[in-house]
Amino acid sequence: MGTILDTIRGPADVKRLSIEELETLAQEIREELITVLSETGGHLGPNLGIIEVTLAMHYVFDSPKDRFLMDVSHQSYVHKLLTGRRALVKRMRKFGGACGFLYRFESEHDHHGAGHAGTALSVALGMATARDMRGSKENIIALFGDAALTCGVSFEALNNITHCTKKFIGILNDNKWSISKNVGAISNYLNKIITHPYYNSLHKKTTDVLQKLHLGDVIKLEKKAEAAVKGLIVPSSLFEEMGLHYFGPIDGHNIKDLIRMFQFAKDAEWPVILHVLTTKGKGYEPALARPEPFHGCGPYDIKTGEFKTSNAPDAWNKVFGNLITKLAETNQKLVAITGAMSSGTGLSGFAKAHPKRFYDVGIAEEHAALFAAGISTMGFKPVLAIYSTFLQRAYDMIIHDICLNNLPVMICMDRSGCVDDGPTHHGVFDIAYMNPVPNLIQMQPKDEDEFQDMLFTMSLHNGPSAIRYPRGPAPGVKIKETPKQLEIGKAEVIKHGEYSDKFKGKRVAIWGLGNMLPMALETAKLLEKDGISAAVINPRFIRPLDTGTLEFLGRNVDCIATLEDHVLRGGFNSIVLDEMHKLNLQIPLVTTGWPDEYIEWGSIPELRNKHHLTAEATARKIREALKVKKAVDQDRNPLGEFATV
Numbered sequence: 001m002g003t004i005l006d007t008i009r010g011p012a013d014v015k016r017l018s019i020e021e022l023e024t025l026a027q028e029i030r031e032e033l034i035t036v037l038s039e040t041g042g043h044l045g046p047n048l049g050i051i052e053v054t055l056a057m058h059y060v061f062d063s064p065k066d067r068f069l070m071d072v073s074h075q076s077y078v079h080k081l082l083t084g085r086r087a088l089v090k091r092m093r094k095f096g097g098a099c100g101f102l103y104r105f106e107s108e109h110d111h112h113g114a115g116h117a118g119t120a121l122s123v124a125l126g127m128a129t130a131r132d133m134r135g136s137k138e139n140i141i142a143l144f145g146d147a148a149l150t151c152g153v154s155f156e157a158l159n160n161i162t163h164c165t166k167k168f169i170g171i172l173n174d175n176k177w178s179i180s181k182n183v184g185a186i187s188n189y190l191n192k193i194i195t196h197p198y199y200n201s202l203h204k205k206t207t208d209v210l211q212k213l214h215l216g217d218v219i220k221l222e223k224k225a226e227a228a229v230k231g232l233i234v235p236s237s238l239f240e241e242m243g244l245h246y247f248g249p250i251d252g253h254n255i256k257d258l259i260r261m262f263q264f265a266k267d268a269e270w271p272v273i274l275h276v277l278t279t280k281g282k283g284y285e286p287a288l289a290r291p292e293p294f295h296g297c298g299p300y301d302i303k304t305g306e307f308k309t310s311n312a313p314d315a316w317n318k319v320f321g322n323l324i325t326k327l328a329e330t331n332q333k334l335v336a337i338t339g340a341m342s343s344g345t346g347l348s349g350f351a352k353a354h355p356k357r358f359y360d361v362g363i364a365e366e367h368a369a370l371f372a373a374g375i376s377t378m379g380f381k382p383v384l385a386i387y388s389t390f391l392q393r394a395y396d397m398i399i400h401d402i403c404l405n406n407l408p409v410m411i412c413m414d415r416s417g418c419v420d421d422g423p424t425h426h427g428v429f430d431i432a433y434m435n436p437v438p439n440l441i442q443m444q445p446k447d448e449d450e451f452q453d454m455l456f457t458m459s460l461h462n463g464p465s466a467i468r469y470p471r472g473p474a475p476g477v478k479i480k481e482t483p484k485q486l487e488i489g490k491a492e493v494i495k496h497g498e499y500s501d502k503f504k505g506k507r508v509a510i511w512g513l514g515n516m517l518p519m520a521l522e523t524a525k526l527l528e529k530d531g532i533s534a535a536v537i538n539p540r541f542i543r544p545l546d547t548g549t550l551e552f553l554g555r556n557v558d559c560i561a562t563l564e565d566h567v568l569r570g571g572f573n574s575i576v577l578d579e580m581h582k583l584n585l586q587i588p589l590v591t592t593g594w595p596d597e598y599i600e601w602g603s604i605p606e607l608r609n610k611h612h613l614t615a616e617a618t619a620r621k622i623r624e625a626l627k628v629k630k631a632v633d634q635d636r637n638p639l640g641e642f643a644t645v
């Protein structure tokens with residue numbers, strides 16, 4: 001027998017259901033998500049928690065005319081299922097499948113793509129303001145989590161709402177969890193509301209009143225009526241003082257109550273904040289028991305909730321966590337700071353081992369960078385561990401506070417390079433944005449052991465330093481007992497080539513940055529089969545670049561190649577090209593990296609293949625470059641000899 005979910009082609013099909021049918025549909029969606037995500041992985045916990053809220057939103061409002069904004073938008077899977085994207089959701093985050101976030105180019109129901117936290121309220125306010133300017137009537141609804149209130153930008157929006165519009169609907173989805181347990185004073189404040197004796201005693205009364213507000217009633221929210229409803233709901237001075245009309249807490253799993261409250265908000269002529277309580281992972285025992293790993297997870301066994309793991313070596317983030325925890329044992333000045341990503345950055349172990357030197361500041365990268373700057377001025381060594389993509393938020397603080405003041409902050413950029421989440425999460429801009437900043441050194445390790453040496457070197461460096469490393473398994477090399485201090489700005493020649501005249505015209509030096517070094521070695525092997533001699537270099541330092549090694553090689557080979565897990569525009573290659581120009585090295589530069597576009601989601605091998613980040617493609621380009629150089633040199637020199645550079 002077909003399910004109700006089978007009949008849902010779009011929001012119109014949701015609107016014709018009874019409450020009982022909506023409740024059945026909620027259950028079917030739960031089962032669908034648990035099953036699909038057990039194969040694909042994805043944001044299971046947040047989506048299981050938001051099913052009833054999303055159903056009620058589609059029941060009351062008219063998407064796509066009415067606009068739904070979702071903060072981070074990792075909780076948008078249910079919305080996708082209700083807007084004709086069930087087949088895409090079955091291939092969640094896979095190459096050619098659904099984007100794991102709202103994505104404007106995927107559906108007319110997605111009005112703003114996001115993946116970073118704290119954007120929904122401001123974008124929604126922009127839309128509401130534009131609606132008022134053009135005189136149209138659509139509803140703008142911003143759904144944001146309790147952890148979005150740890151982002152300063154959310155407060156910038158709240159502060160601005162009454163100044164811009166009279167009609168605005170915010171739904172605060174409070175499940176007490178960020179990825180880990182939510183932190184900070186706002187979180188405590190929300191908890192106070194929930195545990196307020198008022199709430200418990202009045203909750204039943206509230207529900208009774210809501211029952212009386214008949215479905216389909218158009219409630220004209222006169223001041224009196226508002227007061228009547230509000231009297232039964234715990235007041236919140238935080239929102240009220242900002243001129244916002246707060247209603248809550250509301251049971252976020254009671255579809256009937258939600259529909260009535262949303263209808264009420266729809267008819268209100270004031271900015272409204274609805275405080276909805278939900279349970280992350282609702283309906284799936286393993287996700288309830290372990291909300292943190294099930295926030296965003298890989299494939300799992302449905303019955304046991306165990307994750308399907310591979311035998312790959314430890315991931316870079318885990319290696320980082322272990323190394324920095326170990327380093328903090330001997331260096332009592334090390335302090336680790338995370339912006340709500342303690343497990344993601346691998347710092348959970350550090351938090352346990354050194355609780356007095358660990359700070360989770362919430363989703364507040366700008367604050368985290370300033371906080372680190374402050375700490376560093378008092379003789380401590382802050383380790384600012386933030387994903388490359390989220391660090392974009394703190395760029396001004398890096399330039400204006402950390403580097404201008406030449407402060408010894410260790411900036412550790414996880415997820416540098418492409419990741420499977422897609423364009424919101426790729427860390428492919430950090431070389432470009434770090435390169436122009438004075439005083440900063442930046443590096444990337446080739447393996448775990450060098451990672452240890454680099455962290456050690458950073459811990460001894462008396463100025464700002466940054467290190468980038470990717471997502472996924474590290475190579476799996478053994479880490480030596482005692483780290484070694486590296487010479488700043490010195491590259492490592494992994495393999496020398498033949499530089500003699502015997503190979504003239506057939507010599508290349510390949511610089512493989514960090515996780516691209518194995519591809520550089522593979523490229524060298526392919527070229528050697530054709531009699532081309534290839535040197536392979538591990539740059540170690542992006543800034544300062546080892547210009548001595550570059551010059552030596554540049555004067556002894558016929559072509560230089562760079563490989564990087566970063567966009568080509570402004571990437572490592574452009575630093576090399578710049579130096580080649582200064583050194584007057586007139587030989588071709590072959591570049592491999594990501595093109596000048598937003599890269600989609602999918603597995604890393606699929607993405608690399610599609611965008612030609614492969615050894616084969618690099619070798620092909622090098623052969624071409626050598627051919628062109630030969631032709632040009634012969635043209636320049638009628639005797640047919642190669643011009644020496």
Ligand SMILES: Cc1ncc(C[n+]2csc(CCOP(=O)(O)OP(=O)(O)O)c2C)c(N)n1
Nearest residue numbers: 046115116117145146147148177178179340
């Ligand atoms: C700027 C930024 N920093 C960090 C993250 C990583 N992140 C993704 S979801 C999330 C927690 C969101 O919690 P909340 O807003 O309460 O929504 P919930 O997951 O509970 O539904 C975090 C920290 C991010 N997406 N953006």
